[in-house]
Amino acid sequence: MSGAPLLSVEDVAVDLPTPRGPLRAVDRVDLTLGAGRTLGIVGESGCGKTMLSRVILQLLPKKAKLSGRVMFDGEDLARIDRERLRKLRGRSLAVVFQDPMTSLNPVLTIGTQLIETLQEHLEFDAATARTRSAELLAAVGIPAPEQRLAQYPHQLSGGMRQRVAIAIALSCEPKLLIADEPTTALDVTIQAQILDLLAREQRRRHMAMILITHDLGVVAGRTDEVAVMYAGRVVERAPTPSLFRAMQMPYTEALLAAIPKLDAAPHTPLPAISGRPPDPTRPIKGCSFSPRCRYAVARCHQEKPALTASRSADHHSACFHPIQMTAGVDA
Amino acid sequence: MIEPAARSASAEPLLAVENLVVEYGIGGKTIHAVSGVSLEIARGETLGLVGESGCGKSTLGRAILQLRRAVSGRVLFDGEDLSAMHGEELRRMRRRVQLIFQDPIASLNPRRRIGDIVAEPLLIAGTTDPKKRQELVCETLSAVGLDPALVMGRLPHEFSGGQCQRISIARALVLNPEFIVCDEPVSALDVSIRAQILNLLEEMKARFGLTLLFIAHDLAVVKAVSDRVAVMYLGRLCEVGPSEQVFARPAHPYTALLIEAIPVPDPDVRPAETIRVGEPPSPIAPPSGCRFRTRCPRADQLCSDEVPKLRAVAPNQSVACHHPLT
Numbered sequence: 001m002s003g004a005p006l007l008s009v010e011d012v013a014v015d016l017p018t019p020r021g022p023l024r025a026v027d028r029v030d031l032t033l034g035a036g037r038t039l040g041i042v043g044e045s046g047c048g049k050t051m052l053s054r055v056i057l058q059l060l061p062k063k064a065k066l067s068g069r070v071m072f073d074g075e076d077l078a079r080i081d082r083e084r085l086r087k088l089r090g091r092s093l094a095v096v097f098q099d100p101m102t103s104l105n106p107v108l109t110i111g112t113q114l115i116e117t118l119q120e121h122l123e124f125d126a127a128t129a130r131t132r133s134a135e136l137l138a139a140v141g142i143p144a145p146e147q148r149l150a151q152y153p154h155q156l157s158g159g160m161r162q163r164v165a166i167a168i169a170l171s172c173e174p175k176l177l178i179a180d181e182p183t184t185a186l187d188v189t190i191q192a193q194i195l196d197l198l199a200r201e202q203r204r205r206h207m208a209m210i211l212i213t214h215d216l217g218v219v220a221g222r223t224d225e226v227a228v229m230y231a232g233r234v235v236e237r238a239p240t241p242s243l244f245r246a247m248q249m250p251y252t253e254a255l256l257a258a259i260p261k262l263d264a265a266p267h268t269p270l271p272a273i274s275g276r277p278p279d280p281t282r283p284i285k286g287c288s289f290s291p292r293c294r295y296a297v298a299r300c301h302q303e304k305p306a307l308t309a310s311r312s313a314d315h316h317s318a319c320f321h322p323i324q325m326t327a328g329v330d331a
Numbered sequence: 332m333i334e335p336a337a338r339s340a341s342a343e344p345l346l347a348v349e350n351l352v353v354e355y356g357i358g359g360k361t362i363h364a365v366s367g368v369s370l371e372i373a374r375g376e377t378l379g380l381v382g383e384s385g386c387g388k389s390t391l392g393r394a395i396l397q398l399r400r401a402v403s404g405r406v407l408f409d410g411e412d413l414s415a416m417h418g419e420e421l422r423r424m425r426r427r428v429q430l431i432f433q434d435p436i437a438s439l440n441p442r443r444r445i446g447d448i449v450a451e452p453l454l455i456a457g458t459t460d461p462k463k464r465q466e467l468v469c470e471t472l473s474a475v476g477l478d479p480a481l482v483m484g485r486l487p488h489e490f491s492g493g494q495c496q497r498i499s500i501a502r503a504l505v506l507n508p509e510f511i512v513c514d515e516p517v518s519a520l521d522v523s524i525r526a527q528i529l530n531l532l533e534e535m536k537a538r539f540g541l542t543l544l545f546i547a548h549d550l551a552v553v554k555a556v557s558d559r560v561a562v563m564y565l566g567r568l569c570e571v572g573p574s575e576q577v578f579a580r581p582a583h584p585y586t587a588l589l590i591e592a593i594p595v596p597d598p599d600v601r602p603a604e605t606i607r608v609g610e611p612p613s614p615i616a617p618p619s620g621c622r623f624r625t626r627c628p629r630a631d632q633l634c635s636d637e638v639p640k641l642r643a644v645a646p647n648q649s650v651a652c653h654h655p656l657t
Contacts, residue, residue, distance in 0.1 A: 044521040045492075158384070159610050187383040187548060190610060192592040214522060217594030221601050241598045256596055258526040260555035266574045267533060270555065272526035276491055 004074070005032040006208050007056065007176060012068035014051055016061065020281045025051040027232035028068070030307075033225075035175065036206040038199075040219030040240070042255070043229035046277060049212050052229070053178050056210070057095055058085055073175060091121045094174035096198075098181035100161035104153040110137075110164050111149030114171060121172045136167040140197055159190035163197070170201055177202065180212045195222060216256050220244060228252045231278055231288035234307055238315040248310050248317035251289045287319070295321050343410065344371035345510060345542045346395065351404035353387070353394045362614050364390040366566040367404070369641075372510075377536065377543040379557030379574060381550055381589065383611055387566040388546045392512040395544065396428055397421060408510065426456050429503035433515035435495035439487040445472075446483030449502050456506055471501045474538065475531060493524035497531065504535060512544045517552060529555055550589055554578055559647075562586045565614055565622040568641060572648030582650035582657045585623045621653065629654040 014026040026048045033039050043049045054060050056070055058077050070077040073092065077085065097103040105113055114133040118124045124132060130149070137145035140163040153161055162182060169177055179198060183191035199222055202209045211223055219226050219240065226243045228236040228251065236249035247253050257271040275292045278284050284291070290300040299320055307318040353365040364387040372378045382388045393399040395406050397413050406413040408428065416424060429452075432438035439448055449468045458464050469479040475497040487495055496516060503511055513532065517525040533556060536543060547553045553560055554574050562570045562583060570583040581587040609626055612618055621639050624630035633653050641651040 044523060157610055188550070189383060189588060189592045191594070195594075215594060216522075217596040220594065220596045220598045244596070244598045255522055258522050259596060260526075260529070260549075260551040262551050262554060262578060262590070262593060264555065266554055266557055268555065269530050269533065270526035272530055273523035274527075276493060276524065 004071075006035040006037075006073060007031075007033040008069075008071040009052070009056065010069040010071065012052070012055055012066070012070060014048075014055060014060065015065040017063050017065075018281060023280045024232055024283065025064075025280065026055060029229075029232075029234050031227060031234065031237070033176070033208050033210065035208055036202075037225065038202060038209045038211060038223045040223035040226040041210060041212045041229060042214065042216055042219055042226060044214055044255075044277060046280065047229040048232040049229050050180055053095070053180050053210065053212055056176075056178060057089065057093060087121075090117060090174075091172045092175045093178075094169035094172070094176070095178045095180065096162070096165050096169050096182045098184050100158065100165045100185075101153060103165055104161060104168075106153055108152075109149065110151055110153065110156075114149070114164075114168055117168055117171050132171070133167075136171055137164070139201070140164070140167045140170070141193070142167070159186055159194065162186060162190075162194055166194070166197065166201070170205070170207075173205060174207060176208045176210070178210045178212070181214070182211075183218070184213070184215075191218075198222075215259075216252075217259065228255070231284075232280065233288065233318065234316075235289065235319070236317045237307065238311075238317075242312065242315050246311055246315070248315065248322035249289075249319050250293045250295050250321075250323060253323055254292075254294075295323075297321070345374040345376075345409055346372040346544075347405075347407040348391075348395060349405045349407065351391070351394060351406065352402045353390050353399060354402050355390075357615075360615050363566050363617055364614060365394060365401075366617070368563075368566075368568055369404075370561055370568065370571065372542055372544060374509075374542055375540060376559065377545055377557045379553035379560040380544060380546045380563060381548060381553050381560060382563035383548060385565075385611060385614060386563045387614070388548075388563050389514050391563070392430070392514050392544060392546050396425070396430055396512055398430075422455075426452075426506045427508050428510045428512070429506065429508040431496075431499050431503050431511060431513045431516045433518050435492050435499050435516075435519065436487060438499055439495055441487050443486070444483065445485055445487070445490075445498055446479075448487070448498065449505055452502060452506050467505055468501075471505045472498075474504065474535065475501045477501070491524075492520055493527060496520065496528050500528075500531065500535065504539060507539065508541070510542045510544070512546065514546045515548070516545075518547065518549070525552070532556060550578070550593055562589070565611055565617050567622055568651060569623065570648070570650045570652075571641070572645070576645065576648055580645070580648075580657050582644045582648060582655040583623075583652050584627050584629055584654075584656060587656060588626075621651070 009029055009031040012026055012029045016023045016025050041049045066078055111133055115129040118129040118132055133149060134145040137148055142148055142163050183194050223240050226240050227234045230251050236252050254273045258273055273292050278288050286301040286303055287305050290296040305318045305320050307316050310317045310322045348370050351365055351368045355362040355364055380388050394401050401414055446468055450464045453464045472479040477497055517528050545556055557574045560574045560577050561568055564585050570586045581590060612625055618625050620635040620637055624634040639651045639653050641649045644650050644655050644657055
């Protein structure tokens with residue numbers, strides 16, 4: 001990577017007011033992403049991964065308090081005016097959400113939604129926008145694109161709807177695509193097709209992508225770098241091969257071990273992580289994973305470990321006792 | 332270890348589904364949800380049922396429990412035909428068969444206390460003594476890893492998804508059933524919680540001597556808990572066999588496709604970019620012959636002309652395919 005990264009999230013924190021007191025959804029996160037690169041953000045529900053994506057898109061709840069900087073292509077997204085932001089969103093910054101049924105407008109045809117985007121951001125005339133829309137649908141693998149333009153979202157299957165959402169996201173050739181659990185609602189065979197599609201378009205367009213998921217399996221073969229989040233913080237960040245080959249953080253290790261393996265015999269007990277993530281309104285003094293960590297010692301319960309380079313310059317982890325592994329991940 | 336297949340061959344199966352057909356009418360059209368499925372589950376066995384959304388796996392589970400009546404076919408539980416039962420007779424039978432749902436939060440009444448939710452099946456089944464009920468509820472809640480004193484007076488919204496699923500499991504276990512249909516019990520849960528619930532189900536199965544039908548779309552999850560696995564596509568069974576064998580040597584192209592599509596948590600395993608086989612057709616107008624033929628790389632004229640019958644390809648492994656892989 002050379003020059004300034006396309007996206008740089010600097011010391012970002014998000015506090016949400018709740019009846020039980022402020023909830024720190026994102027806790028001092030630093031991330032960078034170069035043009036054309038893919039970053040995977042992995043974590044369980046409530047770990048702050050979606051809130052972090054909303055920071056980048058500036059789609060935070062009204063009452064949320066944000067601190068830190070979100071530099072995108074030379075501009076701080078947290079500080080630019082609404083009009084500029086509206087221009088960036090959809091044009092250079094695009095998003096694909098988990099549930100295509102709720103992200104598409106149910107009362108507008110697929111065509112209207114695509115054409116509208118193209119006219120708004122690229123100032124195409126109606127005929128050009130229509131032709132381009134059909135091309136986009138064809139590019140994302142939708143058969144009979146001309147006819148699909150006249151259909152409504154409910155007339156399509158979940159997989160097809162997600163393809164339409166991707167077509168809309170790609171329509172203005174964005175520099176960064178955020179895919180927030182794009183395949184969680186889909187079947188495994190459709191998931192593979194959608195992930196392939198995203199990877200192909202990402203390479204073809206030299207677009208940067210953030211792939212948010214709870215499944216380490218999804219990021220393994222499809223990202224350059226992975227950030228693992230737990231309780232609002234990034235607890236491990238590394239180039240994907242390095243993460244899987246020598247994970248440092250006990251949470252990452254436990255998360256991987258808890259996935260049922262196809263090559264394990266039936267009825268093999270799974271190494272489950274005991275307990276559950278901490279209540280975000282009751283912050284833990286030490287490492288937030290320490291109550292569930294099998295390696296935790298007294299210091300882990302007292303002090304919060306910082307995210308530091310541990311194994312190599314680009315492999316960071318937030319742990320006092322990073323796991324030392326030489327080769328392979330054997331759960 | 333008892334060979335599950337040997338067990339199913341020797342003993343009378345606890346559950347036998349014979350040529351079951353379930354259809355839904357919608358707007359004048361018929362959805363062929365289950366089209367002639369036959370299977371057996373031996374006592375103490377876990378049968379995993381896998382397939383994509385809309386393949387009819389949940390409908391099959393519900394039809395077994397008579398929550399959805401079949402158009403034709405029979406469901407024999409312990410030798411008795413559930414499909415011929417009605418009213419009180421069926422209600423009595425239902426004590427022995429229970430269901431665990433996918434969405435643990437939606438399946439609990441948000442306005443009732445956990446103690447009452449878990450006690451309800453007992454009340455319906457006629458356990459009139461409140462002390463006895465209380466005792467059974469406490470016992471079952473402890474068994475699923477919850478502290479009865481802490482949870483009984485609370486409401487579902489005070490619990491996480493994983494804990495709600497524990498409560499659902501307790502509600503299913505409280506009548507001491509013999510057979511439980513688990514309909515995607517871990518699909519809505521996070522990875523770390525999913526492992527806890529899968530382990531709990533295995534523990535409960537051993538402790539209460541249960542027989543399970545485990546429905547899921549995730550093959551790795553199904554394999555983790557099942558002795559045998561049945562693969563379903565558009566209302567029909569494609570393949571049935573011991574889980575290990577089916578996963579090592581799938582005979583049906585659809586089973587192979589499902590296995591290939593699982594994301595592997597290893598960056599050295601490059602995802603196969605060959606899975607370009609579209610989506611399942613509509614169950615309103617399923618393809619003629621083999622229903623998988625429109626997505627199948629091996630399909631030929633025979634596949635559109637003739638419905639493949641389920642036949643043995645290996646010991647205990649059957650496949651419904653004209654051109655099986657093994």
